[in-house]
Amino acid sequence: xxxxxxxxxxxxGVEARRxxxxxxxxxxxxxxxxPEWGLVAGILAALAFIYFLGPREAxxxxxxxVTLLHNIALYGVISVGAAIVxxxxxxxxxxxxxxxxxxxxxxxxxxxxxxxGAPASTPPSVAIVVLxxxxxxxxxxxxxxxxxxxxxxxxxxxxxxxxxxxxxxxxVATVVASNHQIxxxxxxxxxxxxxxxxxxxIFAAVAxxxxxxxxxxxxxxxxxxxxxxxxxxxxxxxxxxxxxxVAYGLSGMLSALAGVLFAGKTGQGDxxxxxxxxxxxxxxxxxxxxxxxxxxxxxRGTVLxxxxxxxxxxxxxxxxxxxxxSTSIEGIVLGTVIVLAVAINQRFRGKN
Numbered sequence: 560x561x562x563x564x565x566x567x568x569x570x571x572g573v574e575a576r577r578x579x580x581x582x583x584x585x586x587x588x589x590x591x592x593x594p595e596w597g598l599v600a601g602i603l604a605a606l607a608f609i610y611f612l613g614p615r616e617a618x619x620x621x622x623x624x625v626t627l628l629h630n631i632a633l634y635g636v637i638s639v640g641a642a643i644v645x646x647x648x649x650x651x652x653x654x655x656x657x658x659x660x661x662x663x664x665x666x667x668x669x670x671x672x673x674x675x676g677a678p679a680s681t682p683p684s685v686a687i688v689v690l691x692x693x694x695x696x697x698x699x700x701x702x703x704x705x706x707x708x709x710x711x712x713x714x715x716x717x718x719x720x721x722x723x724x725x726x727x728x729x730x731v732a733t734v735v736a737s738n739h740q741i742x743x744x745x746x747x748x749x750x751x752x753x754x755x756x757x758x759x760x761i762f763a764a765v766a767x768x769x770x771x772x773x774x775x776x777x778x779x780x781x782x783x784x785x786x787x788x789x790x791x792x793x794x795x796x797x798x799x800x801x802x803x804x805v806a807y808g809l810s811g812m813l814s815a816l817a818g819v820l821f822a823g824k825t826g827q828g829d830x831x832x833x834x835x836x837x838x839x840x841x842x843x844x845x846x847x848x849x850x851x852x853x854x855x856x857x858x859r860g861t862v863l864x865x866x867x868x869x870x871x872x873x874x875x876x877x878x879x880x881x882x883x884x885s886t887s888i889e890g891i892v893l894g895t896v897i898v899l900a901v902a903i904n905q906r907f908r909g910k911n
Contacts, residue, residue: 594848598863601899602870609874617877629755631869632762633820634839635862639769640813641840642861646773647806648786648853649710649717654814654840656728657702658833661818663732665695666741666828669748679742688747692819699815702728703808710807711800725837732830741828752823761820765813770858782806786853843868 609618617623637654644651668691670679677683683691702724709720743749751757773779785792785802793799817836822828847864849856875892 595857595860595863598847598860598867602863602867605867605870605874609870609877613874614877618874623873623877625755627869627873629758629824630873631866632755632758633752633817633824634836634843634869635762635865636765636813636817636820637836637840638843638861638865639765639858640810641837642844642847642849642856642858643769643773643782644717644806644810645841645844645849645851646786646853646856647782647802648789649803649806650721650841650851651706651807651810651814652718652721652837653702653706653724653728654810654817655833655836656725656732657699657811657814658818658821658836659830660702660728660732660735661695661699661815662822662828662832663736663741663830664698664828665691665819665822666743667735668694669743669745670741682745682747685747688745691748692751695815695819696812699811699813699818700808701811702815703811704804706807706811707800707804711803729830729833736828736830738830740830743822743826743828749823749826752820753826758820758824761816765816766858766862769809773858778802778805783854786855788854839865839868 609615637658641651641654669683669688673687673691674681674683706717706720706724709715709723710717713720715723751761773782781792781797781802782805784795784797785799785806789799792802818833821832825832843865844856844861845851845864846868847856847860847862849861871892
C-alpha cells in the first residue's frame with residue numbers, strides 16, 4: 560500500500576522512501592503486516608458474534624446473504640470514488656446528490672429525451688439504454704470536473720465546494736423531475752441494479768481497476784503524493800490541478816454509476832434518492848484505513864471497511880430489542896465500530 564506523509568520534504572522523497580521500504584522489507588512480510596488484517600479480524604469477530612449470540616437464522620439465510628452482498632456492491636461503487644478523493648487529500652460531500660440527479664437524468668433519457676416521441680411505456684432498445692447510461696456517466700464526470708474547477712481556480716476548500724453542490728444538485732434533480740418520481744420498469748435497464756450478480760460484477764471490476772490504478776501506476780503514486788503533501792508535490796513538478804481533476808472526475812463518474820445501479824434496483828428515478836450516502840462512502844473509506852488528511856489508505860481497505868459496516872448494520876437489524884426499534888440504535892453501534900476500526904488501523908500502521 561502506498562502512503563504519503565506530510566512530513567516528507569518532497570513528492571520525490573515520498574516515492575523514494577516508499578521504494579526503499581519495499582526493497583528492505585520482504586514482500587511476504589509486508590503483506591503479513593498490512594493494516595487490512597485488522598479489518599479482516601473485525602469482520603470475522605462480527606460474524607462470530609452474530610452466529611453464536613444473535614439470531615443466526617435471520618442473518619445467515621440465503622435471502623439475507625444475497626441482500627448483504629447486493630448492498631455491498633451498490634454502496635461499494637461510491638465508496639471507491641470517495642476513497643480516491645480522500646487519498647488525494649480532498650473530500651466529496653456531493654455523492655448522494657449526484658446519485659439522485661443521475662437517477663433522474665438517466666430516467667429522463669430513457670423515458671423521453673432519447674425516445675423521439677415514443678410512449679414511455681414502450682421498452683427502449685438496448686442501444687438507447689447503453690447511450691443513456693453513457694451520457695449519465697459523462698454527467699457525473701462533468702460534475703466532478705466542476706468540483707475541480709471550483710477548488711483549483713476559485714480557491715474554494717473541497718469541503719465548501721462539495722457542500723454547495725450537495726444542496727444544489729439535489730434541487731436541480733427536483734426541478735428536472737418536476738418533484739415526481741420517474742418509473743423505469745425496463746428489464747434491459749433494471750438488470751444492472753436489480754440482479755445481484757450484475758451489481759457485484761460491476762463493483763468487483765470497479766474496485767479491481769481502482770486498486771490497480773492506485774497501487775501499480777504512476778498516476779496512483781502521484782495521487783498519494785498529492786494527498787501526502789500538496790506543496791511538495793507542486794514543487795516536485797507534479798500537475799496538482801490535473802491530479803485533482805482526475806480524483807474528483809472519477810468520484811463524480813462513480814457516483815453517477817451508483818445512481819444508475821440504484822435506479823435499476825428500485826425501478827425509479829427519484830430526487831430523494833441518495834440521502835446520507837456520502838456518509839456511508841466516507842465512513843467506509845475511513846474505517847478502511849484512509850486518513851482524512853490525505854496520502855494514506857487503500858482501495859482494498861475501503862472494501863473491507865464497507866463489508867464490516869454492512870455486516871454490523873444488518874446484524875444490528877436482526878436483533879430483537881425490547882421496545883426499541885433496531886434502526887434507532889444503529890448509529891450508536893456504527894459509531895463504535897468506526898472508533899474501534901480506526902484505532903486498530905492506526906495501531907497496525909504505527910508498528911509498520
